[in-house]
Amino acid sequence: MKAITVIGGGTMGNGIAHTAAASGFDVTLIDVSEAILQRAVSTITSNLQRGVDKGKMTAGERDAIVGRIRASSDLGAAAGSDIVIEAIVENLDAKIRLFAELDAITRPECILASNTSSISITKLAAATKRPENVIGMHFMNPVPVMTLVEVIRGIATSDDTYRRVEDLSKQMGKTPIEVNDYPGFISNRVLMPMINEAIFALYEGVATREAIDGVMKLGMNHPMGPLTLADFIGLDVCLAILRVLEQGFGDPKYRPCPLLVKMVDAGWLGRKSGRGFYEYRK
Ligand code: CAA
Ligand code: NAD
Numbered sequence: 001m002k003a004i005t006v007i008g009g010g011t012m013g014n015g016i017a018h019t020a021a022a023s024g025f026d027v028t029l030i031d032v033s034e035a036i037l038q039r040a041v042s043t044i045t046s047n048l049q050r051g052v053d054k055g056k057m058t059a060g061e062r063d064a065i066v067g068r069i070r071a072s073s074d075l076g077a078a079a080g081s082d083i084v085i086e087a088i089v090e091n092l093d094a095k096i097r098l099f100a101e102l103d104a105i106t107r108p109e110c111i112l113a114s115n116t117s118s119i120s121i122t123k124l125a126a127a128t129k130r131p132e133n134v135i136g137m138h139f140m141n142p143v144p145v146m147t148l149v150e151v152i153r154g155i156a157t158s159d160d161t162y163r164r165v166e167d168l169s170k171q172m173g174k175t176p177i178e179v180n181d182y183p184g185f186i187s188n189r190v191l192m193p194m195i196n197e198a199i200f201a202l203y204e205g206v207a208t209r210e211a212i213d214g215v216m217k218l219g220m221n222h223p224m225g226p227l228t229l230a231d232f233i234g235l236d237v238c239l240a241i242l243r244v245l246e247q248g249f250g251d252p253k254y255r256p257c258p259l260l261v262k263m264v265d266a267g268w269l270g271r272k273s274g275r276g277f278y279e280y281r282k
Contacts, residue, residue: 001025001082001083001111001164001167001168001171002025002026002082003025003026003028003080003081003082003083004020004025004026004027004028004081004082004083004084004085004168005027005028005029005030005077005078005081005083005084005085006020006027006028006029006030006084006085006087007030007031007075007078007084007085007086007087007088007098007102008030008031008086008087008088008089008115009029009030009031009036009037009039009040009071010031010036010040010087010088010089010272011141011233011234011272012087012115012139012141012143013029013031013040013087013088013115014029014040014041014043014044014047015047015139015141015142015143015144016085016087016115016139016143017029017040017044017069018044018047018048018065018069018143018144019139019143019144019172019173019174020085020172021044021065021066021068021069022048022065022144023171023172023173024068025068025171025172026068026070027068027069027070028069028070028071028072028077028078028081029041029069029070029071029072030071030072030073030074030075030077030078031071031073032073033073034071034073037071037072037073038071040071041066041069041071044065044066044069045062045066047142047144048062048065048066049062075101075102075105076105078102078105078106079105079106079107080107081106081107081110082110082111083110083111083112083113083164083165083168084102084106084110084111084112084113085113085114085115085137086098086099086102086112086113086114086115086116087115090116090117090118090119090236090237090240090241090244091240092119092123095114095116095119095124096123096124096127097127099112099114099124099125099127099128099134100127100128102128103127103128103129103130108129108130108133109133110133111133111134111135111161111164111165112124112128112130112133112134112135113134113135113136113137113165114134114135114136114137115136115137115138115139116136116138117138117184117187117188117237117240117241118183118184118185118188118240118241118244118245118248119244120154120181120183120248121134121135121136121152121153121154121157121181122154122155122156122181124154125154125155125156125157131154131155131156131157132156132157132158132160132161133158133161134154134156134157134161135151135152135153135154135157135161135162135165136150136151136152136153136154136179136181136185137149137151137152137165137168137169138150138151138152138185138187139174140187141232141233147173147174147175148174148175148177148187149169149172149174149175149176149177150176150177150179150185150186150187151165151166151169151176151177151178151179152179152180152181152185153178153179153180153181154181155181162178166178182248183244183245183247183248183249184241184244184245184248188241188245189245192238192241192242192245192254193245193253193254194226195226195227195229195230195233195238196238196242196254196256196257196260197226198212198213198216198225198226198227198230199226199227199230199257199259199260200257200259202227202259202277203257203258203259209227209277209278212225212226212227213225213226213227213228227276227277227278228277228278230260230270230276230277231270231271231276231277231278231280232270232271233270234269234270234271234272235260235263235264235268235269235270235276236264236269238256238260239256239260239261239264242254242255242256242260243256263276263277
């Protein structure tokens with residue numbers, strides 16, 4: 001595989017584009033507006049700068065990586081890709097629309113992968129005429145740092161598609177782990193109930209935000225407490241995942257905490273909006 005297209009230049013899309021370009025691939029990065037794309041490229045440049053500052057790469061290497069990323073607000077730019085990795089908003093209808101469009105634009109052998117946190121790969125595949133070439137390629141945040149790619153097989157995903165995505169994950173310096181297609185896969189089926197429970201503990205006044213995070217950091221050796229992690233992931237993303245779990249399993253144990261719903265209603269989305277359980281400088 002040579003030509004990679006990443007769709008969505010937000011938290012995850014810019015990290016996937018960064019990592020693919022740093023692994024030597026030519027990357028097309030697509031989002032809905034030029035302003036968002038500019039912000040994505042500047043985020044990638046400043047994240048690469050961390051390595052320059054630490055003497056792990058030269059400014060020339062940083063520029064060469066950024067130079068391998070072609071940004072475009074035209075979905076047609078995905079046409080020549082070997083694989084498209086979708087990282088747009090966690091919304092079933094938006095993803096289904098996009099997969100149907102990509103099916104029309106790209107070559108039939110092109111793999112259509114989704115970075116979804118929870119949505120059914122089988123449903124996305126059914127929006128295309130190539131369900132055997134559709135797969136989940138679930139990177140973790142921050143992508144340049146976290147080594148896991150959860151690779152999700154839809155009901156129709158072929159062994160060949162699985163193998164090619166497994167190889168690509170390794171070429172990107174990641175460790176792929178195979179998972180079947182059920183709501184939230186493994187990562188978020190296990191992670192989100194913990195985050196939701198931490199939000200319930202705050203909502204019920206069991207402890208302060210700092211105390212809840214402190215218990216999990218110092219007591220369980222988590223690198224971030226669950227409320228800090230929720231802000232880092234995005235509260236809208238957390239809520240969308242919990243809704244998929246709740247609806248997918250029909251089990252009230254996944255019901256999102258009303259405090260999470262209220263914060264998302266207020267536009268308090270965590271780090272990306274400047275306010276979540278904590279406050280951040282924009
Ligand atoms: N891009 C590039 N490099 C980055 C980076 C980024 N966005 N963020 C951090 N780094 C690098 C730093 O430069 C540093 O590099 P060196 O080791 O070379 O010095 C290294 O990562 C560690 O960073 P820091 O020293 O700044 O900070 P830290 O030690 O506190 O680590 C962290 C930061 C890696 C984010 C750590 O806090 C952590 O692991 N947090 C938990 C993250 C996590 O759980 N992610 C999964 C979320 S769930 C998900 O992604 C799935 C889903 O569907 C919701
Ligand atoms: P985000 O809100 O930061 O970014 C989403 C981007 O997609 C935005 O820039 C938006 O303009 C763009 N977009 C929306 N619709 C589009 C379309 N039709 N075409 C092109 N671009 C479009 O979201 P994110 O946190 O990067 O999440 C993206 C995906 O990755 C979601 O499916 C999410 O569940 C998943 N994910 C998120 C995390 C996380 O920690 N945030 C981790 C793993 C996976």
